[in-house]
Amino acid sequence: MDLARIVDTSATVAATRSRKAKVAALADLLRECADDEVGLVVRYASGMLRQRRTGLGWRGLARLPRPADTSTLTAQDADDVFERLSALQGPGSQRARADETAQLFARATADEQTWLRGLVTGELRQGALDALVQEAVAAATDLPLAAVRRAAMLSGSTPAAAEAAVSGGEGALAAIGLTVGRPVSPMLASSAPTVTDGVVKAAGSAGGPVALDTKLDGIRIQVHRTGDEVSVATRSLDDITARLPEVVDYVRSLAVSSVVLDGEALALGEDGRPRPFQDTASRTAQATGVAVTPFFFDVLHVDGEDLLDRPWSDRIAVLDRLVDAEHRVPRLTTADAAEAERFAASAVAAGHEGVVIKNPAAPYEAGRRGAAWVKVKPVFTVDLVVLAVEWGSGRRTGLLSNLHLGAVDPRGGFVMLGKTFKGMTDEMLAWQTERFLELETHRSDHVVHVQPVQVVEIAIDGLQRSTRYPGGIALRFARVVRYRDDKTAEQADTGGERQGALRPTALLSRRAGTVHP
Numbered sequence: 001m002d003l004a005r006i007v008d009t010s011a012t013v014a015a016t017r018s019r020k021a022k023v024a025a026l027a028d029l030l031r032e033c034a035d036d037e038v039g040l041v042v043r044y045a046s047g048m049l050r051q052r053r054t055g056l057g058w059r060g061l062a063r064l065p066r067p068a069d070t071s072t073l074t075a076q077d078a079d080d081v082f083e084r085l086s087a088l089q090g091p092g093s094q095r096a097r098a099d100e101t102a103q104l105f106a107r108a109t110a111d112e113q114t115w116l117r118g119l120v121t122g123e124l125r126q127g128a129l130d131a132l133v134q135e136a137v138a139a140a141t142d143l144p145l146a147a148v149r150r151a152a153m154l155s156g157s158t159p160a161a162a163e164a165a166v167s168g169g170e171g172a173l174a175a176i177g178l179t180v181g182r183p184v185s186p187m188l189a190s191s192a193p194t195v196t197d198g199v200v201k202a203a204g205s206a207g208g209p210v211a212l213d214t215k216l217d218g219i220r221i222q223v224h225r226t227g228d229e230v231s232v233a234t235r236s237l238d239d240i241t242a243r244l245p246e247v248v249d250y251v252r253s254l255a256v257s258s259v260v261l262d263g264e265a266l267a268l269g270e271d272g273r274p275r276p277f278q279d280t281a282s283r284t285a286q287a288t289g290v291a292v293t294p295f296f297f298d299v300l301h302v303d304g305e306d307l308l309d310r311p312w313s314d315r316i317a318v319l320d321r322l323v324d325a326e327h328r329v330p331r332l333t334t335a336d337a338a339e340a341e342r343f344a345a346s347a348v349a350a351g352h353e354g355v356v357i358k359n360p361a362a363p364y365e366a367g368r369r370g371a372a373w374v375k376v377k378p379v380f381t382v383d384l385v386v387l388a389v390e391w392g393s394g395r396r397t398g399l400l401s402n403l404h405l406g407a408v409d410p411r412g413g414f415v416m417l418g419k420t421f422k423g424m425t426d427e428m429l430a431w432q433t434e435r436f437l438e439l440e441t442h443r444s445d446h447v448v449h450v451q452p453v454q455v456v457e458i459a460i461d462g463l464q465r466s467t468r469y470p471g472g473i474a475l476r477f478a479r480v481v482r483y484r485d486d487k488t489a490e491q492a493d494t495g496g497e498r499q500g501a502l503r504p505t506a507l508l509s510r511r512a513g514t515v516h517p
């Protein structure tokens with residue numbers, strides 16, 4: 001497949017607002033692929049490299065050779081270069097990387113250069129793109145979208161689902177089940193403004209009791225075990241087995257031969273209350289530091305049996321049998337809103353984030369964010385992307401301080417919603433100065449513009465209409481809660497639902513919470 005063909009499709013997808021037209025363009029591209037290139041083309045169409053690391057960043061791409069006049073590159077040519085780059089290490093590798101990169105870019109036309117740079121820096125990646133590509137795979141292969149989606153979630157990979165669809169049709173898609181040892185996209189929660197609303201939403205039209213789980217503010221962990229082999233994956237499916245030996249030891253001690261558990265790892269203080277989130281979060285980067293305790297709230301597989309399609313209540317019965325109460329998330333099942341409010345208040349008083357309210361009849365919907373799980377938190381927080389940072393003054397001279405914050409723009413890119421320099425600890429200031437200088441793209445005056453990849457969680461008192469920012473809304477009293485390294489920019493919150501019409505309520509309704517301790 002010619003690279004230019006993919007670059008063209010990318011441009012068409014970016015240029016149209018019509019979802020139908022985007023899917024049609026992607027499906028046309030996939031129809032033109034040879035079977036053995038589908039995986040790579042799907043990756044590139046989704047803005048993803050096949051290699052986890054290439055060692056190339058924004059800086060390495062700052063100066064490019066003169067573009068070629070005619071396009072000759074294939075997708076496979078590009079992938080071959082990235083494969084060689086990913087294998088480079090040791091002395092001389094920096095030089096070799098620069099040479100390989102220069103040669104690749106010299107063979108690319110101007111449009112291809114721009115596209116390749118976006119691919120390498122992750123700028124082409126958009127969460128929504130993955131869903132579009134799944135639709136395109138279904139359209140190109142004439143297979144049900146639900147079957148493609150399910151396979152993508154269970155394999156944790158849209159390219160893998162596309163390859164199966166092309167090579168073996170619906171049978172091959174259905175054969176992608178849960179494989180112990182291979183992480184699946186975790187089930188996600190929608191949100192509600194109050195516990196009472198959350199109870200109604202999770203119960204659905206049938207009404208009846210719901211389960212309230214304490215919402216722990218730790219590291220989402222999905223733990224797979226076969227025999228003595230244990231692996232731990234994060235929410236974004238990164239392998240952190242080596243970082244969490246205490247979680248590995250605990251799951252290895254369970255009386256099962258194979259199991260897949262879903263939960264949170266949390267660092268507790270001597271008083272049994274959760275330690276500050278930063279303490280827990282530091283363990284995603286290192287195996288030392290404060291100890292974390294695993295708390296499980298779901299089980300997806302046990303001893304050869306997949307439990308995904310079984311109702312939550314059945315799965316929890318299995319969990320209660322397998323895992324002792326000290327390693328389960330505290331929970332209450334009730335149909336009474338007042339009782340639910342009291343439980344949520346006590347969870348918050350115990351130092352937790354809120355509750356996740358669950359429908360007891362619901363299956364485990366990998367990768368889905370629906371009404372079966374509803375989170376309710378006491379403060380509004382939004383996950384935004386840092387677009388630029390201003391140099392500080394006074395006590396903060398020499399440090400990057402005031403953050404320019406953007407939400408994901410449904411039309412592509414980001415839309416700025418406000419700025420903040422509040423809520424940062426000295427440690428955060430030092431860290432962010434280093435981090436944002438690494439991500440710098442250019443400067444204007446006292447503002448350092450950065451690659452839009454760093455997600456930050458911001459607490460706000462609300463949103464207000466404003467003419468100051470292009471989206472027409474602005475954050476009220478924004479302050480930094482923490483940096484979110486477990487989220488990519490495309491997983492940040494959206495500034496609006498459709499066609500650029502920024503709807504503050506859409507942003508808020510997914511985030512609001514009013515549990516009163």
Ligand SMILES: Nc1ncnc2c1ncn2[C@@H]1O[C@H](COP(=O)(O)OP(=O)(O)OP(=O)(O)O)[C@@H](O)[C@H]1O
Nearest residue numbers: 188189213214215216217219220264297329356375
């Ligand atoms: N008992 C629980 N049941 C389900 N999820 C829980 C539970 N306790 C904590 N969580 C965490 O809550 C997360 C969802 O809420 P939150 O909005 O805080 O997280 P997020 O990462 O910002 O958003 P999301 O994962 O929904 O995009 C889950 O991904 C999970 O990691």
